[in-house]
Amino acid sequence: MKFFQKLSQIDRRWIYLLVALAVIVPLMARMGLPDAPGKYSLQLFDAVDRIPPRSQPVLISADYSPSMMPELHPMFMAMARHCLARKVRLMVMTLDPTGAGLAENGLRQITDEINARAGSAADSAVYGRDYVFLGYKPGTAIVMMSIGENIRQAYPADAYGTPLDSLPMMRDVRNYADIPLVNCIAGSAVLNYWIVYAGARYRARVGGGSTAVSSADYYPFLQSGQMVGLLNGMKGASDYEFLNQQRGYSSAPRVAGKGMDAVSIVHLLIMGFIVLGNVGYFVTKKSAQQKAGEE
Amino acid sequence: MKRQLPLMIVLVLGIAFTVQFFIPSRASEVTYQTALQWWLVMSSFAMVLALGSLVNHHVLKIKRRKEHWAFSWVTLAGLLVMGALGIMGGPSVGLRWANAAYNQLFLFVQAPMDSAMFAILAFYMASASYRAFRARSKEATVLLIAGFVVMLGIIPFGAMLWRRIPDISEWIMMVPNMASKRGILLGIGLGSTATALKIILGIERSWLGGSGK
Numbered sequence: 001m002k003f004f005q006k007l008s009q010i011d012r013r014w015i016y017l018l019v020a021l022a023v024i025v026p027l028m029a030r031m032g033l034p035d036a037p038g039k040y041s042l043q044l045f046d047a048v049d050r051i052p053p054r055s056q057p058v059l060i061s062a063d064y065s066p067s068m069m070p071e072l073h074p075m076f077m078a079m080a081r082h083c084l085a086r087k088v089r090l091m092v093m094t095l096d097p098t099g100a101g102l103a104e105n106g107l108r109q110i111t112d113e114i115n116a117r118a119g120s121a122a123d124s125a126v127y128g129r130d131y132v133f134l135g136y137k138p139g140t141a142i143v144m145m146s147i148g149e150n151i152r153q154a155y156p157a158d159a160y161g162t163p164l165d166s167l168p169m170m171r172d173v174r175n176y177a178d179i180p181l182v183n184c185i186a187g188s189a190v191l192n193y194w195i196v197y198a199g200a201r202y203r204a205r206v207g208g209g210s211t212a213v214s215s216a217d218y219y220p221f222l223q224s225g226q227m228v229g230l231l232n233g234m235k236g237a238s239d240y241e242f243l244n245q246q247r248g249y250s251s252a253p254r255v256a257g258k259g260m261d262a263v264s265i266v267h268l269l270i271m272g273f274i275v276l277g278n279v280g281y282f283v284t285k286k287s288a289q290q291k292a293g294e295e
Numbered sequence: 296m297k298r299q300l301p302l303m304i305v306l307v308l309g310i311a312f313t314v315q316f317f318i319p320s321r322a323s324e325v326t327y328q329t330a331l332q333w334w335l336v337m338s339s340f341a342m343v344l345a346l347g348s349l350v351n352h353h354v355l356k357i358k359r360r361k362e363h364w365a366f367s368w369v370t371l372a373g374l375l376v377m378g379a380l381g382i383m384g385g386p387s388v389g390l391r392w393a394n395a396a397y398n399q400l401f402l403f404v405q406a407p408m409d410s411a412m413f414a415i416l417a418f419y420m421a422s423a424s425y426r427a428f429r430a431r432s433k434e435a436t437v438l439l440i441a442g443f444v445v446m447l448g449i450i451p452f453g454a455m456l457w458r459r460i461p462d463i464s465e466w467i468m469m470v471p472n473m474a475s476k477r478g479i480l481l482g483i484g485l486g487s488t489a490t491a492l493k494i495i496l497g498i499e500r501s502w503l504g505g506s507g508k
Contacts, residue, residue, distance in 0.1 A: 010425065033451040149327070219473045
């Protein structure tokens with residue numbers, strides 16, 4: 001009985017230590033757990049994959065802060081890699097002030113990789129021709145509505161002060177009608193706003209990625225067709241990285257793939273703790289009831 | 296007048312832009328586009344307000360030597376350094392060293408600190424699930440089983456245990472979860488509409504400050 005009582009009273013420091021080990025060990029040594037991309041990750045990947053190269057640009061709004069970086073930044077990287085590897089033009093913006101630094105550095109990393117491998121100017125990722133960085137703009141819903149009227153209202157110039165009309169790929173882009181897909185990567189309710197304002201009001205095709213904890217909020221929009229696909233937390237990011245590698249668009253190390261190993265082990269650990277806690281709870285409850293009956 | 300003027304502006308603009316949505320004319324479109332530009336400018340002022348509020352709060356804290364007042368110096372110093380580097384490194388001034396310093400501070404100080412704060416959640420969640428996630432009632436048992444299956448469905452071990460687990464996990468998300476989410480969304484929609492109407496008609500006045508009376 002003492003054993004079961006102890007089982008339901010494990011010191012929290014042991015729990016913390018086990019969680020730390022469950023995170024650190026899989027990150028140090030890749031476990032290579034099998035990948036099975038989810039339905040909605042695949043739908044989003046296919047939506048980007050169907051956009052013709054060197055045509056109208058995809059918009060990615062990197063609406064996340066560093067606190068959500070481990071889950072959401074790999075999504076941004078995988079999606080941007082996919083677009084630029086296929087020569088699908090890319091516009092990147094953010095509605096989170098701290099998202100600008102993350103997105104800009106991510107873009108720089110990807111374009112450096114592509115340009116280091118490129119054999120000719122046509123294979124390179126050229127700023128203004130293949131991608132633009134619009135930067136941060138305050139106003140959330142107002143910015144989305146402004147893009148629906150004319151993107152120049154929200155962004156007269158890019159993040160570096162260059163007027164949009166001076167950038168070759170932006171000359172024919174006016175509003176959502178010229179953007180085949182809007183992707184929002186967010187850990188907050190901003191994705192909801194994109195669905196409501198860009199999707200419902202301006203008929204834009206909206207996809208995106210969210211943290212695992214908030215992804216349940218978007219299932220109604222997936223079923224109604226108001227979202228073309230969804231990346232669900234670390235699993236969604238890992239799915240996208242896997243699909244990129246499977247279709248030959250990227251050979252970059254899979255950051256979320258590695259993270260998914262750690263997430264899997266931590267999930268198992270948490271499930272183990274729940275079982276232990278419940279076993280201890282029921283055994284001690286039963287013994288307390290027996291004691292009460294004897295008295 | 297101090298209260299009546301904002302109420303009047305909200306009433307007139309609220310009704311005007313509700314009507315505007317249903318008028319597909321050129322004049323209506325131009326009005327809407329002009330208003331959007333105004334709103335963009337106005338929303339930027341929210342940043343100025345937030346900045347003023349932050350500085351005011353921390354300066355007062357330092358002046359009155361409130362608990363942990365020394366940390367307010369760190370906040371103000373961070374604000375000043377990042378703000379100054381951001382402006383000097385931005386497109387209008389364009390100092391490359393300032394831009395590089397801003398990026399280094401952001402990537403190697405702010406980002407890890409922010410991520411570390413959020414990562415601590417994993418420890419609390421593990422500890423809380425062990426202590427609080429108990430099958431104390433029928434409802435709690437249903438929640439426990441559903442949570443278990445969804446967690447297993449997300450990780451590769453679920454399919455390794457039984458190949459139908461990811462399907463069951465998806466069914467839970469697409470049927471019971473969605474039924475409740477739809478109910479919540481409809482409630483939020485109706486509530487937002489009712490609140491918007493109350494604000495436009497001046498019934499709800501708490502946004503003016505004070506007790507709302």
